Amino acid sequence: MSVRRLFAGVSTAAVVAASLSLAAPAMADPAAPYTPAASDVIGVGSDTSEFALAYLADGNAGVAGYNASNPAGKLVSWNATAPAGGAATINLPNEAAATRPNGSGAGKSTLYGAGNKTDIDFARSSSALNAAEKQAGLQAFPFAKDSLALATAKTSNAPASISPADMVRIYSGTVTNWSQLGGTAGVIAPKIPQSGSGTRSFFLDQLKAANGGTDVTLAGTVASVQEHDPAQVQNDPNAVAPFSIGRNSVIGAPLRIEGGFSAARALYNVVRQGDVAKPEITAIFGDAGFICSAAAKPLITAAGFEQLLPKTQGGVCGVPTQDPTTNLATQQIATTTTVAGTSASAGALSLTATVASGSTVADGLVSFFLDGAATPTGTPVPLTGGKATKALTGIAAGAHTVVAKFAPSGSSVFLASQSAATPVTVAATTVTPPATTKAPTKLKSTFKKSYKAGAKVSGTIKVTESADGKAAGKFTIKLGKKVVAKGKVKNGVAKVTNIKGLKKGKNKLVVEYAGSSAFKASKLKLTITIS
Structure with missing residues (x-):
């Protein structure tokens, strides 16, 4: 196969109506009777991203596309369906009037197996590779984020x-x-894209997910239609169809996007395994290629999509894969860094930096700078759970300032940040925490002096104290070394329902309150006679 570079001589004057009377602000096929050269990179497939690839090739609204600086090897992207006034077939270097592949699946089928066409170098796809495509060795370059929703007529x-x-x-x-x-x-008139459409495949997966992981058997009333053709919906108040939000926007928003359901997905350009590392391919689709560059971002945005972040910023734009892309990051995450310091002993300073990054925990290193120094104090500290702590010694006593600087990990989605210069004070002598003084307590009881044999020996123990608040904790009642009752003190009172094990005659008991962090322990001696 002859692998080529970027887009063909698609004329901006060839913008035509997308359907019916809608003026689509998008590119059509290369102007007739254009036939791509063997040095061009030729693509077919998904209806969803055909406008984006046209913009990326020949530019849009004054923003240059790839072909502006690569006239010798262009990117040629044939639409999924014939534009108004266009031919039903497409021209290839070695095949005139070739069948036009309509949709992601049809486009990818031209890259392998019985349908393999060596003149075609890539396929636009709005769905990830299926098992057969993986087996054939196809590789997908993700480049943009799209969102699929349900669409109805403006009057519905x-x-x-x-x-x-x-x-x-x-x-x-x-x-x-x-x-x-x-x-x-x-009467609801549900629509679904034609067989082979990447949007159809992706939508069926969404139905399955919404149905608890079980495939949904489509009702007989579900009609198969050309994907992203607004004419199938816009004049029918009962129609509903899955539709790319970006695609609807770029053709003038003829449909109403329903609330309630929306699913983000990656858009891909798919190539053969043998071509994935070729310079002509990586120059366009690779992570350092044109499509993932800053120059391409406004063109992708104009097509209704969001450019995925490049690998250098924690994204996956242009990173070939056989698996569905789950990293749909389109912009880096801002961070905010703050710092605080404490000093518990002479010359010691404990610093803690906190890096806030929304709902996602940042990763990277934090360096601490004292008193405006250009170099950090000590080595950088890794973030753990959004925090980094560093203990310093030998710092002069008195007032200082500290700045914490967060540096994200290499190829990170997070942006760097630094704290304000924050005042800290280093102790001149070791700070001894004040001793905790516990309040003294006294015990009183409501036990009677004597009980008849067999009767319950019940009563209460009250803990009186001089401090504010009510005592809490545990108590025991002992007969010699034997514990005959125990329990908890709540709000200064312990209730004893029965003291067991008392013998006939006098029983000398000791009530012990164990105390707490606020109250001292205390004891009370009792004598209870059993008659």
């Missing part, structure tokens, strides 16, 4: 929001009228 009988659970009910045929979901009466 559908409610303004459709939950994932109701989405399952619609597509399984459990509900058939919008009035069952709080909308206006009307």
Whole structure:
């Protein structure tokens, strides 16, 4: 196969209507009768990202695309379906009037097996590789984030929001009228993209996830339509279809995007295993290639999507994979660093930096700078749970300032930050914590002096104290060395329901209150006679 560089001579003047009377602000096929050269990089496939690849090739709204500086080897991206006035077939270097692949699956099928076309170098895809595509050795370069939602006509009988659970009910045929979901009466007309569409594949996965991991059997009323064709929905108040939010935006937002369900996904450019490291391919699709560069970001944004972060910033743009992309980071995470210090002994200073980064815990190193020094004091400290602590000794007594500087790990999604210059004071002598003084206590009891044999020996023990608050803790009652009763003191009182094991005659008892962190222990001697 002859692998090529970037996009073809697609003319911005070739912008045409996307469907019906909608003027699509996007590129069409290369201007007829253009035939790509063998040195071009030629792509087909997904309807979802065809506008994005057109912009990336030839630019948009004054922003240059890749072809502006690479005229000898262009990026050629044929639409999934023929644009208005365009041909149903496409031109390839060695095949005139070739069949136009419609959708992610159809595009990827031209890269391997019986459908392999060596003139085609990449396939646009809005879904990850399936088992057969992995087995064939295909590799996917993620480059943008898209979000899929349900779309209805601007004037629709559908409610303004459709939950994932109701989405399952619609597509399984459990509900058939919008009035069952709080909308206006009307027979629901659910649509789904055509077979082979990456959007169809991704949407079916979302239905399965919303159905507890069980595949949803589509109702007979679900109609298969061309993906992202607003004409299938915009004039029918009962129609509903999965639709790319970005794609809807770039064609002028002809549809109403429903609330309730939205699923983010990566968009890919897929190549053969043997081409994944070729310079022509990496120059376009690789992590250091044009599509993942700052120059490409406004073009991807104009197409309704968000550029994935490059590998150097903790992202995966341009990193080839065979697995679904789960890292959909599109912007780095800002951090805020604060620092505090304490000094418990002469010349010692304990510093703690806290790095806040929203709901995601940052990773990296923190360096501490004393009194405006240009170099840090000691070695950097790794963050653990968003905090870094450093103990310093030999610091002059008195007032100082400290600045904590957070440096994220290499290729991190987090941004660096530093604290304000924060005042700290280093002790001249060791600080001895003040001794804790416990309040003295006295015990009183309500036990009678004598009880008849067999009667319950019950009463209360009161702990009186001179401090504020009520005593708490544990107590025991002993007969010699034997414990005959025990329990807890609450709010200065302990209730004893029965003292067991007392003998006939006089029983000399000792009540012991164990004390607590605030109250001293105390004892009380009792004599109880059993007659």
